[in-house]
Amino acid sequence: MTPTVVHLDEKGRLIPAGASAPVRPDRLAEYLAREVRIPERASDVYVYVHGWQTPAHTAARSATRLLRQAQELTAARPDLYPGLAAGYRPWCVVVCWPSSSLPGPAGYRRIRERAHAMSKPGTGQAGHVLGHLLGYLDAHRTDPTDAAVLRNRNGQYLHLLGHSFGGRFLCEAVQGAADTPSGPRVLGWRNPADPRRPFTVDSALVFQMAAPRNSFDTMFPALFPTDERPAAPLQGPLVLTHSRWDRATGFWHLRAEGAPGIGHSGVGTAPVPQYSTRMLTVDEPYTRRLLDHRIVNVDADWRFRGSRVSRLSPAGSHSDFHHPESAHLLASLASLSR
Numbered sequence: 001m002t003p004t005v006v007h008l009d010e011k012g013r014l015i016p017a018g019a020s021a022p023v024r025p026d027r028l029a030e031y032l033a034r035e036v037r038i039p040e041r042a043s044d045v046y047v048y049v050h051g052w053q054t055p056a057h058t059a060a061r062s063a064t065r066l067l068r069q070a071q072e073l074t075a076a077r078p079d080l081y082p083g084l085a086a087g088y089r090p091w092c093v094v095v096c097w098p099s100s101s102l103p104g105p106a107g108y109r110r111i112r113e114r115a116h117a118m119s120k121p122g123t124g125q126a127g128h129v130l131g132h133l134l135g136y137l138d139a140h141r142t143d144p145t146d147a148a149v150l151r152n153r154n155g156q157y158l159h160l161l162g163h164s165f166g167g168r169f170l171c172e173a174v175q176g177a178a179d180t181p182s183g184p185r186v187l188g189w190r191n192p193a194d195p196r197r198p199f200t201v202d203s204a205l206v207f208q209m210a211a212p213r214n215s216f217d218t219m220f221p222a223l224f225p226t227d228e229r230p231a232a233p234l235q236g237p238l239v240l241t242h243s244r245w246d247r248a249t250g251f252w253h254l255r256a257e258g259a260p261g262i263g264h265s266g267v268g269t270a271p272v273p274q275y276s277t278r279m280l281t282v283d284e285p286y287t288r289r290l291l292d293h294r295i296v297n298v299d300a301d302w303r304f305r306g307s308r309v310s311r312l313s314p315a316g317s318h319s320d321f322h323h324p325e326s327a328h329l330l331a332s333l334a335s336l337s338r
Contacts, residue, residue, distance in 0.1 A: 001067055003048070003060050003092040004036055006133070010098050012118035012126030028129065032136045042091035043084075044157045044334050045137055047130070049095045051164020051210060051319070052111050052248065053103075056096040062322065063092045063161065069327035070334070073282060080285050081331055083338035088331065092161075093137070095130065099165065103315070108252045112210070115165045119172040130173030134158070134201065134233075157337050160204035160234075161330070163321065164248070164263065167206035167240070168219075174201060174234045175222045203236035203333040207321040208246050208304070212257050213268030216295070224272045224294065236337055239296040239329070241279065242266040243304035247316025263318065266297040279303050282324045286332035298329065 007015045013022030014031065023031045038045055046067065050059035067090040074081045074088045081088070097118065101107035118126040141156035162170045209215075216223060223234060242263055244250065249263030267274055275293035279300040280286060290296070303325050306317030 001064060001071075001091060003063050003094045005056060005060055005094045005096060006036070007056065008095065008097040008118065008126055008129065010114060010118065012097075012124040012129060014125075014129050025125070025128065028132045029136065032133060036093060036133070036136065038137065038140055038156065039091050040142075041089055042156055043087055043089045044091070044159060045141055046090055046092040046159045046161050047095065047134065047137070047170070048092055048161040049097070049130075049163075049166030049169045050099065051162070051166045051208070052099050052108070053101070053315070054096075054099050054163075056094075059096050060094050062163070063094050065322055066161070066327055066330060067092060069322075069324055070331040073324065073327055074331050074335075077282070080282075080328075081335040083335035084331070088334060090334075093133065095133075095166075095169070097126070097169070105252050105255045108248065109256045111165060112256060115168050115210075119169060126169050127172035127175070130169060134173055138200070157202045157334065158200070159202055159236075159334065159337075160206075162204075162206045162209070164208055164210045164318065167209035167262075168211055168215075170204060170206065171211075171215075171220045171223060174204070175220050200233050200235040202337040204234055204238045205330055205333060206238070206240050207326065208243065208249060208263030208318055209240050209261065210249050210253065211262050212253075212259060213262055213265060214270075215262065216267065216270040216272075221271065224270075226271075236333070237291055237293055237296050239291065239298060239333065240267060241298045241300045241304065241321065241326075241329075243300045243317055243320075245301065245305045245317035245320075248318035250316065252315075266299070267295055270295055279325050280328065282328045286329065286336070288336055291333065291336055300325075 009015050048063040074084050101110045118124040160170045246263045249261035253261035272294040274295040276297040277290050279298050304317045304320045306320040
């Protein structure tokens, strides 16, 4: 699997490969139609956004590694992923952004402010660009609810995958979706579709999110519905891992934000009920009871520990999410989306 890579600049604008000028907002649809083509044989479409201190080639390698591990698991243990009996053929768009800085609190604050500025309404365009990308992918994927597709079991499902600050961008993109007539519904999850939203996302998985624990109350209030506001197009669960060995969202986040972040301690307050569980081994099945919730906190203390060296580094185990257990969680979400 070779991912498609797109690049954002410091203002969140889409930059074509080898170009210096960004794509004009009114030309985004034209650019995406030309440069981003969903393979017909793909069963699941992923949008992956990387985190702090991640070059583009590393981001592409990370996404490929995760999805390849997931494919290997589904082939080796199909009994754990019954929803993928017709095959699991993931394809990915990797979104890269300027995430480099010096290590330590000053560097962390710099990237935190950049991530915020890139998505800030009125100035940053990351939310608009990613929202446009999600809408494009939804419009051009094969609708899993189509009767003929269901008979052939070749529907394409749309998932979000992020790490660290990448989780912020994904939440901004989903939150910023326009209120237009509904597109395809999602089959697997019990959460009802909202007819006021333009597209649906079947699942979202963020490893070690770099955001305050009350972010879903303060930064992303439109992710979830109210009586006055429709639900965001995230119809599947939002799953977030956390580990006490994550120094980036623990030690450094505490000094930059005054409190540890989601990647260290899990979600604190939120406008919807939460569910907490532990990260399972690759031999333990994730049931619908464990994952079919609006927000799922996954305690990965036992797995995301890092090496002895990384535990002493400024980030600790912040990037220690490349494990078979992570791919197991990812594949389980895909299976349960059916």
